[in-house]
Amino acid sequence: MTGKPPKVRAPSIRDVARLAGVSHQTVSRVLNNHPSLRDSTRAKVLQVMEDLQYQPNRAARALSRGRSRTIGILTAQSSEYGPASSIAAIQEAAQEAGYYVNTANLAADDHESIEAALVQLMLQGIEGLVVIAPQVRVFDVLEQLSITVPYVSLQSGGRQDGHALSVDQIAGARLATRHLIDLGHRRIYHLAGPQDWIEAEARMRGFLDEMGAMDVPTTAPILGDWTADFGYYAGRELFGRLDFTAIFSSNDQMALGLMHAARDAGLELPRDVSIVGFDDIPEAAHFWPPLTTVRQDFAELGRRCVAALLEDLAGHEPVAEQSIMPRFIVRASTAPPVR
Amino acid sequence: MTGKPPKVRAPSIRDVARLAGVSHQTVSRVLNNHPSLRDSTRAKVLQVMEDLQYQPNRAARALSRGRSRTIGILTAQSSEYGPASSIAAIQEAAQEAGYYVNTANLAADDHESIEAALVQLMLQGIEGLVVIAPQVRVFDVLEQLSITVPYVSLQSGGRQDGHALSVDQIAGARLATRHLIDLGHRRIYHLAGPQDWIEAEARMRGFLDEMGAMDVPTTAPILGDWTADFGYYAGRELFGRLDFTAIFSSNDQMALGLMHAARDAGLELPRDVSIVGFDDIPEAAHFWPPLTTVRQDFAELGRRCVAALLEDLAGHEPVAEQSIMPRFIVRASTAPPVR
DNA sequence: TGTTCACATGTGCACGGTCACAATTGTGAT
């Protein structure tokens, strides 16, 4: 009837220019806050933009300046409280700095998944990368793919190639361990995280260091998977033999599972067994008994991480990052041993 | 000495073309799996791509075809278990379909934050939007900004403008309520979520519907904020007067806080008070006592959500989505009333 | 009045793909 519809196309910089009676370049300058622009011109252009509901086209921008202004996040376990909090903070901080964020989840932690996720991120043209995942393998893949973008890892320990950024996990673990020792415990188990998580390793090291420093004999840590379920099943076995008086769990969820198992075994907490967690998730204060744990500031971590990355992107030498000190939160899940 | 360095530029389609002795368009055809291509040609081009470590430039692609292949997620509380799980599933599903995902977090839930987040997403040129947040306001803003991309909301209830996709919250809440009534409870409180969360509203409606259907008198629900802390403080007040025998909490975290308060008040669970939660977070099975709750499949939700969006993007009429039925999980936090 | 210079604005092309269309090659039938 009326011929083909005009095929609405989003207004471009040139449409704005035409209506404002200026050149497209002037419009571009308005967009980029160029200093030498007459106020009246700027105002006129802005007005037309408003009228047209003009939105700059990101793809065109990225293409022409060869920069995507995008940061990638590679994450595993992204639905856990810690990573999720950090991710949220990273997004906020990045957005504030005018950067976009793209997240890729690791389906599994084998080589292929890591490679797939990394390729996916690189395809997006990321300028920087944040890794929140089992570092060791990821960094192998990073090197192997000869990935060049600056990256930061949100975990500590392991290779300190200047990229790691973290709450001082070792110090946190030592705090927790020391607390138990000070209470009088001598037979202390450590329920660790998965072997290839550097966080897990750091906490384990902190535990072993402190035990060693205080001359308390140790047994081999138990390797868990961060879940409450694992804590529960590990607890069922541990409380069966009960050859200890305290457990330091490397995260709060596993500590919760342990508590559950302890009650199942007819134990009273913290009288019969002391338990310390790590992370201080928002629920920890309401566990039964309220959990003594190590608080990490995940959000601060995320923020610093973006800051470091942006520094690097700007070409500045990365400042020697001082790690964030965790806080030890004493609640009611620990007590002196009675046995 | 040697003049300016050659300024390494990523190889482009034309570089590949030159080395392979074909035209750039042929290379483009290889990239897009065009059917009529001699096998030998394709192989030659692929080989050169391999040699050059060629990576297509996303920005250029997006620009020239006018499509970004990006889906946006607008989220609040993204570090909670539910949203985080859905987000992970969405990312996975989208990636599989060749889409990218961008997430924007709501700093606060006021009008400006919503608008800022939405603008940020639109700037990225998203083709579709998933909303995981207090719907009501978001959709007001969506309309007001006359946003045109197809969108899907991950919550139920409220306006059913064909965009909502969800676990049937009302049914879930009725299940929970019915369970309490069947046990013999007659004085049941409901600890609801924030007023403007449609999820909260739906659960509340399910509660009220079932109470009404079973002819049980109700009191006004208490409006919470999803946190365990809130549950605890609400519990302190409630258990002070104890004019009820059961509470249906609209999420597991608040239920945990309630349990904490109940113990503080010297109550024994579930003998003195029955508590039901909602969500079945992984920790719920290890609460004390293990929480009876309503399980939602957040991941499935995320997947369906992407499917619906892609259907819409492909121009197909959205199929009338049947909502996902939640499962009621009976554990140990409920019992017949003794008072 | 001419010169200088900073400021303000315009011109044309590049970025790396895709699209529409043209050109070339190959194949089987006549």
Next chain:
DNA sequence: ATCACAATTGTGACCGTGCACATGTGAACA
């Protein structure tokens, strides 16, 4: 051998922005 037609490949323009450079404008100064 010739033709019709399909399969394969090439050509040039275009997507929306930013950059380098050219140009225009006005004020300050000699």
